Amino acid sequence: MNILYFAWVRQKIGRAGEEVSPPPEVTTVAALVDWLAAQSPGHADAFANRRTIRCAVNQEFATPDQVVKPGDEIAFFPPVTGG
């Protein structure tokens, strides 16, 4: 899976993205967040408050129960503040 990070999620994790291969039981956004949060202290910090994290799967906004699979582009970021 191709993971992208934006804004302070990117800053806390210390990179703009990474290619990951979680175990097969990681099949939803929520499970992926749990798995990513265990990867490093930076990841743990970024995902500490799940309510402040938004997700897009293949460039569409996604909910925690959305299914994810190998090959997906999955982005994590704070609530948007454009305009």
Next chain:
Amino acid sequence: MNILYFAWVRQKIGRAGEEVSPPPEVTTVAALVDWLAAQSPGHADAFANRRTIRCAVNQEFATPDQVVKPGDEIAFFPPVTGG
């Protein structure tokens, strides 16, 4: 009194304005309209349907019961259609 006419009121009366001296009992917009309507067939035509005529006294919108007096600038026109 300095009377001004705009839009089709002007066209029906055939002039953009006129200086008039109505008798002293003409003290309101409504009385002035009655008096003006009797001045010529064009005036009668312009003021035939009073509901379609708007009035301003000294450049402020006025109601039929508004007092008018010598020296006032009094304008008659259709409902506005700007913008």
Next chain:
Amino acid sequence: MATVRVQQAPFDLGAEAALLAAGRTDIGGMASFVGLCRADDGLAALTLEHYPGMTERAIQAIAAQAEARWPLTGCTVIHRVGRLPPGEQIVLVLTASSHRAAALESCAFLIDWLKTRAPFWKREEFADGRERWVEAKAEDDAAASRWDAPAPLRDDH
């Protein structure tokens, strides 16, 4: 105080917006509305007539109401008169505020009021030679009257 002009000449939206923003760093949003002449039903041109003196006063009064109602940093209203063929710009309303909602709402307020309260009259001239005065629209009165009740300002930027 608002910039109000009644003129035959065209206006320049970009230049007017730049003027309202020049040298300022307290504007969060600028809203504009430009009304244009449409070629409906074979229209060849509109001719706009106004009441010199009263028109400028009435627009200033409307703009002062907008400035009292919303926290504006600036406001420009330009209305053209004379003969305007289809595609020509007729009216510009431009409002600036620290707050986005104030700019948007005051702009809508001003154009709704210009339609119903500013002494302008439009005559339509058609390709076949017919001419007629445009009649006032009940919808425009309805659009203007929705501003009669004071609305709470949304507190955003």
Next chain:
Amino acid sequence: MATVRVQQAPFDLGAEAALLAAGRTDIGGMASFVGLCRADDGLAALTLEHYPGMTERAIQAIAAQAEARWPLTGCTVIHRVGRLPPGEQIVLVLTASSHRAAALESCAFLIDWLKTRAPFWKREEFADGRERWVEAKAEDDAAASRWDAPAPLRDDH
């Protein structure tokens, strides 16, 4: 289809409006909103980040919603990214329609949605060196959600 651009360079309101109206005689009204960077609390600059690809798609989707909801003849959305000092323009929404209300309402709709749905993030940089990410505002969500219920279009010009 709407013109959507995400760019670092400034935009030109007047030129974009002229482009949307060029050669047309069926536009009755054009509405615009320009969002600018304010110098609040000693702000030295905003830096805007976006999600390349998704941002453009999300704005196109929002603009397509606006075009389905209102009878627009054209729609332009330009959002800048990168570092923008106070006074700089951030975002442009421009809508054109035969109907005045459609232009005004769709413009307000688009800016409300851009605030809450388009993947942009703002970082503030202050004169004293502090930096912080702007937090999403509950008022912006409220402003956007008032569009959730379909509203009847006012039938005016």
